[in-house]
Amino acid sequence: MREISAIISEASEEISKREAEYLATREKCENAVRVCGRAMQLMHAGKIGSAREMLDGIAETIKALDGDDSQNALVAKQEYAEAQILLHVLGGSTIPGHKELGVPADAYLLGLLDALGEVRREVIEHMRKDDYENATKLFEAMSDVYELLLPLRFSNAMLPGFRRKLDVARSLVEQCRRDLLMFKISKGI
DSSP, X not given: OHHXXXXXXXHHHHHHHHHHHHHHHHHHHHHHHHHHHHHHHHHHTTOHHHHHHHHHHHHHHHHHTTTOOSXXXXXXXXXXXXXXXXXXXXXXXXXXXXXXXXXXXXXXXXXXXXXHHHHHHHHHHHHHTTOHHHHHHHHHHHHHHHHHHTTOOOOTTTSTTHHHHHHHXXXXXXXXXXXXXXXXXXXXX
């Protein structure tokens, strides 16, 4: 019985160590998601510089998750991609690729789809400010990205949630197009 006791003790220590590593990684991932969410709030408030600083501050955390295929890490990378994409769209610069951002292709595509919803929020905000020109530019960027994603076909096993997010994006693009048309008619543009 002493042998099995030692084996159980050793196994327990190994699992405890793995659990501590898991919890530490999960905490880093959850923090990254919070930072990305806050950065997007700042972007919507027009505080692009502060948002950029926040995202620069977690870039190393995202880089450290390279090779981590856990769900927590995927969500953190996806949120980071979404926030970075939104930052570039709002800044009028070229949308970076997944390699440039240091995230895997799956996190990038899912983040890109989520970013379309954030762009829609900006379109509505520009309409609220009677800024039809910028609302239209953002809508065109949103619509162009959606059209490029539309032909992609992946099984849910390969890219979980992609089809559902693409369907949501379609709805957002259609709503946004209708909103812009109604705005244009109401303003006599």
